[in-house]
């Protein structure tokens with residue numbers, strides 16, 4: 117067995133050098149990665165379920181207008197106090213069920229669920245309460261883009277359960293982001309990608325519509341050390357609690373902050389899409405805290421943490437304005453955080469501005 121895997125590894129490396137790695141499937145990739153990390157071997161069915169979920173949600177996303185999946189699910193409001201779109205609810209069910217069916221996950225936390233869900237309840241079978249891992253996810257990120265067909269995504273993270281207590285499932289998921297064993301996102305845009313890290317670099321897989329499978333199309337993605345993109349919804353700038361951010365952006369726009377390329381503003385209203393843009397082109401995305409949102413808008417557990425692990429694994433930085441996101445203690449499952457992610461140069465500059473103008 118070891119020989120064939122070794123042979124496969126050599127073959128794959130030759131293929132990837134010759135650029136023929138398109139046919140290196142997601143399935144084959146995780147087989148090899150989990151062969152390298154036997155302590156994570158139970159994650160095979162979990163990662164397979166993520167591929168299937170991304171493929172199925174992508175299909176739903178493409179049929180929003182033809183299958184009347186647009187708009188709100190009646191007047192249902194989620195725990196965040198936000199209107200729930202039909203696709204939020206359907207995708208939540210897709211993610212919950214497929215992750216729990218892996219049997220390696222025993223508790224899930226979703227943006228669309230008020231409390232953690234025990235898989236033994238989701239599948240209504242006590243046999244599904246034994247999994248060693250917990251999953252956190254945002255089933256549809258960028259819900260406001262669904263009806264207009266603009267980019268959306270799914271964000272996911274996997275933790276190994278710690279001091280688990282079935283009577284208090286919270287204990288297994290309130291972990292710092294640096295404990296994540298897997299993090300990633302699916303993006304539903306002109307093409308559908310899965311971007312994944314298991315702690316050894318960031319890899320991208322692209323859906324082949326003919327075979328309905330994802331194939332490795334980019335390995336060990338590295339975010340540029342500096343880049344032109346700045347991605348802020350600055351309609352809120354007069355409300356931002358850290359005034360250094362506005363000074364930073366003003367200097368950045370004036371072009372007098374040593375940028376090698378002219379800055380370009382891009383903002384897609386979906387964290388996954390803006391992150392994907394920053395990872396490929398370099399620059400900075402930010403969602404600051406403000407008077408109306410003193411802790412920021414983005415959720416720490418299932419948005420900021422998985423995205424921050426991806427960005428750091430790609431050689432970028434992820435902070436809340438002052439400290440590393442992955443070091444933040446998670447106190448409750450839906451808590452929010454200010455989030456700044458991107459190239460080393462831009463994040464370091466922003467942090468200096470925030471510090472310099474921080475009179476508090």
Ligand code: AHG
Pocket residue numbers: 198227254256257258259260349385386387388403413
């Ligand atoms: P979600 O659709 O899961 O609620 O996430 C939306 C988030 C995030 O994706 C995006 O960066 C941000 O909301 C955009 O917020 P604004 O519309 O306030 O700019």
Ligand code: MN
Pocket residue numbers: 254256257258387419
């Ligand atoms: Mn989201």
Ligand code: MN
Pocket residue numbers: 227254255256257258259
């Ligand atoms: Mn969402």
